[in-house]
Amino acid sequence: xxxxxxxxxxxxxxxxxxxxxxxxxxxxxxxxxxxxxxxxxxxxxxxxxxxxxxxxxxxxxxxxxxxxxxxxxxxxxxxxxxxxxxxxxxxxxxxxxxxxxxxxxxxxxxxxxxxxxxxxxxxxxxxxxxxxxxxxxxxxxxxxxxxxxxxxxxxxxxxxxxxxxxxxxxxxxxxxxxxxxxxxxxxxxxxxxxxxxxxxxxxxxxxxxxxxxxxxxxxxxxxxxxxxxxxxxxxxxxxxxxxxxxxxxxxxxxxxxxxxxxxxxxxxxxxxxxxxxxxxxxxxxxxxxxxxxxxxxxxxxxxxxxxxxxxxxxxxxxxxxxxxxxxxxxxxxxx
Amino acid sequence: xxxxxxxxxxxxxxxxxxxxxxxxxxxxxxxxxxxxxxxxxxxxxxxxxxxxxxxxxxxxxxxxxxxxxxxxxxxxxxxxxxxxxxxxxxxxxxxxxxxxxxxxxxxxxxxxxxxxxxxxxxxxxxxxxxxxxxxxxxxxxxxxxxxxxxxxxxxxxxxxxxxxxxxxxxxxxxxxxxxxxxxxxxxxxxxxxxxxxxxxxxxxxxxxxxxxxxxxxxxxxxxxxxxxxxxxxxxxxxxxxxxxxxxxxxxxxxxxxxxxxxxxxxxxxxxxxxxxxxxxxxxxxxxxxxxxxxxxxxxxxxxxxxxxxxxxxxxxxxxxxxxxxx
Numbered sequence: 001x002x003x004x005x006x007x008x009x010x011x012x013x014x015x016x017x018x019x020x021x022x023x024x025x026x027x028x029x030x031x032x033x034x035x036x037x038x039x040x041x042x043x044x045x046x047x048x049x050x051x052x053x054x055x056x057x058x059x060x061x062x063x064x065x066x067x068x069x070x071x072x073x074x075x076x077x078x079x080x081x082x083x084x085x086x087x088x089x090x091x092x093x094x095x096x097x098x099x100x101x102x103x104x105x106x107x108x109x110x111x112x113x114x115x116x117x118x119x120x121x122x123x124x125x126x127x128x129x130x131x132x133x134x135x136x137x138x139x140x141x142x143x144x145x146x147x148x149x150x151x152x153x154x155x156x157x158x159x160x161x162x163x164x165x166x167x168x169x170x171x172x173x174x175x176x177x178x179x180x181x182x183x184x185x186x187x188x189x190x191x192x193x194x195x196x197x198x199x200x201x202x203x204x205x206x207x208x209x210x211x212x213x214x215x216x217x218x219x220x221x222x223x224x225x226x227x228x229x230x231x232x233x234x235x236x237x238x239x240x241x242x243x244x245x246x247x248x249x250x251x252x253x254x255x256x257x258x259x260x261x262x263x264x265x266x267x268x269x270x271x272x273x274x275x276x277x278x279x280x281x282x283x284x285x286x287x288x289x290x291x292x293x294x295x296x297x298x299x300x301x302x303x304x305x306x307x308x309x310x311x312x313x314x315x316x317x318x319x320x321x322x323x324x325x326x327x328x329x330x331x332x333x334x335x
Numbered sequence: 336x337x338x339x340x341x342x343x344x345x346x347x348x349x350x351x352x353x354x355x356x357x358x359x360x361x362x363x364x365x366x367x368x369x370x371x372x373x374x375x376x377x378x379x380x381x382x383x384x385x386x387x388x389x390x391x392x393x394x395x396x397x398x399x400x401x402x403x404x405x406x407x408x409x410x411x412x413x414x415x416x417x418x419x420x421x422x423x424x425x426x427x428x429x430x431x432x433x434x435x436x437x438x439x440x441x442x443x444x445x446x447x448x449x450x451x452x453x454x455x456x457x458x459x460x461x462x463x464x465x466x467x468x469x470x471x472x473x474x475x476x477x478x479x480x481x482x483x484x485x486x487x488x489x490x491x492x493x494x495x496x497x498x499x500x501x502x503x504x505x506x507x508x509x510x511x512x513x514x515x516x517x518x519x520x521x522x523x524x525x526x527x528x529x530x531x532x533x534x535x536x537x538x539x540x541x542x543x544x545x546x547x548x549x550x551x552x553x554x555x556x557x558x559x560x561x562x563x564x565x566x567x568x569x570x571x572x573x574x575x576x577x578x579x580x581x582x583x584x585x586x587x588x589x590x591x592x593x594x595x596x597x598x599x600x601x602x603x604x605x606x607x608x609x610x611x612x613x614x615x616x617x618x619x620x621x622x623x624x625x626x627x628x629x630x631x632x633x634x635x636x637x638x639x640x641x642x643x644x645x646x647x648x649x650x651x652x653x654x655x656x657x658x659x660x661x
Binding site for chain 1: 369
């Protein structure tokens with residue numbers, strides 16, 4: 001029953017059964033049990049008013065953070081971009097028409113708009129400098145009427161999360177006598193969205209002519225998600241220029257799960273490449289991010305952006321979140 | 336006189352026992368004040384307990400451990416140390432690396448000890464020796480999940496004791512790979528358990544209680560391998576390695592001709608030219624008798640050697656290392 005790998009932990013259901021016969025703490029008394037909820041009334045109130053639930057038809061796909069009284073919200077882009085019929089609920093009110101206005105590929109954040117007036121945007125704390133061990137509250141399971149708070153603490157130092165696997169165009173190339181031909185192209189990859197197709201000849205990236213596949217790998221080293229790179233390609237004798245927005249390898253090709261990931265349930269595919277995050281230990285899944293991270297006063301410390309694994313959740317700190325919001329809003333208002 | 340002494344001792348002990356937080360005796364916190372009492376207590380002790388929590392690197396893996404004495408005694412999990420006499424590198428909170436060696440372990444309950452070899456005065460935590468934790472108590476876990484990460488630091492997570500069994504504590508402090516061997520603390524910052532294993536559900540996180548460590552303390556400190564698994568398996572007979580090359584001398588006895596680098600023989604101070612006479616109670620007459628005897632020993636076993644140097648009989652005790660893979 002014991003397994004051992006790069007990191008030592010044993011997943012041992014067998015031993016759990018040995019513990020039968022001993023008194024246990026009732027589930028309502030546990031960290032995220034029913035009885036705990038009384039103590040976080042202010043944060044619950046803030047979640048009720050200033051967080052939103054995102055649905056694809058009837059299925060919950062994530063949460064969102066209310067940023068303005070007139071219906072602007074922020075959420076996690078990669079979890080919503082493929083949603084067919086996005087529906088939002090704030091408090092008990094349902095919104096069928098949701099506009100995806102702008103997104104920020106670096107932070108994986110999307111600006112949403114619902115037709116509403118008089119919403120209560122989150123109230124920000126004075127700053128995101130929260131001590132290790134401080135309580136935080138986030139969205140948990142929800143009903144139609146009620147947002148349920150989940151609790152945890154700030155668990156590690158605030159820091160940058162380097163991008164795992166790097167940034168990619170999303171193409172496979174074959175070398176043919178010193179030229180590069182596009183083979184398989186990943187669905188919804190940056191290259192695909194920029195118009196590149198199988199059979200095209202990729203001539204240059206970022207102004208550098210490509211002769212071998214390794215030339216592209218060299219260029220992609222140290223690139224970040226969301227970076228825009230110019231490509232030149234040829235199709236039927238025509239030279240075409242385009243701009244590719246780079247995506248993460250994990251978004252394009254999926255996660256390479258290690259053993260810790262295997263014991264972590266449903267986790268966010270885009271969980272790295274963030275310039276700075278707050279880390280906390282509130283549980284959940286890839287579908288419980290996008291809502292606000294609150295302190296005990298119900299003030300907003302940031303927005304949950306990734307469920308990284310069983311023990312680690314990440315949030316965008318409020319300073320960066322405000323900047324993202326102002327920037328996306330300004331772009332969306334441009335005529 | 337004796338009774339006065341006992342009384343004084345009792346007073347000292349009780350003076351050392353930190354007071355129990357009132358919030359621990361509530362079924363659940365009822366307001367923010369209760370919650371803040373918990374987080375304030377954690378923040379108060381975090382700096383000191385963090386500095387005593389180490390990342391343990393051995394072979395291809397990494398786990399966690401916690402220092403419990405100024406001279407560097409470390410408690411960890413048996414499935415992390417994996418055996419007796421193993422070389423381990425400990426990474427302190429500030430990134431400093433120190434050499435360690437594993438001491439004894441209990442393979443049945445997953446407790447183990449290790450010792451920092453580098454001389455120094457190390458930050459350490461206090462152990463709850465009186466088993467004062469109760470079901471529902473607020474606790475927090477520390478660990479170097481996934482290995483040492485200087486930018487992240489040691490991870491801290493909160494929970495309650497949800498089950499207390501004889502040889503296991505269960506909490507809802509979420510654990511993940513790399514946390515194994517790391518410490519679980521009560522709100523006074525006293526060590527109450529060592530992380531051992533998890534279930535699929537987030538609230539199934541198992542720790543070995545301090546009482547299990549204290550029960551096996553002396554044996555572990557003397558580098559004994561206790562029990563028959565499942566958390567560590569005893570090295571098989573014949574796996575022991577001494578690191579000596581010898582030649583048979585006319586008229587009996589074995590002369591040492593070679594000492595293996597970094598072998599137990601080298602560490603023991605035995606030298607080329609020494610004449611081996613006895614191994615434990617066995618008279619060594621030839622190479623075959625020594626080799627046959629070693630086949631009955633395993634890595635980690637102690638062996639007593641009697642040898643002659645400069646006309647005098649000398650005696651040393653050394654611990655057999657593990658043979659590198661054949």
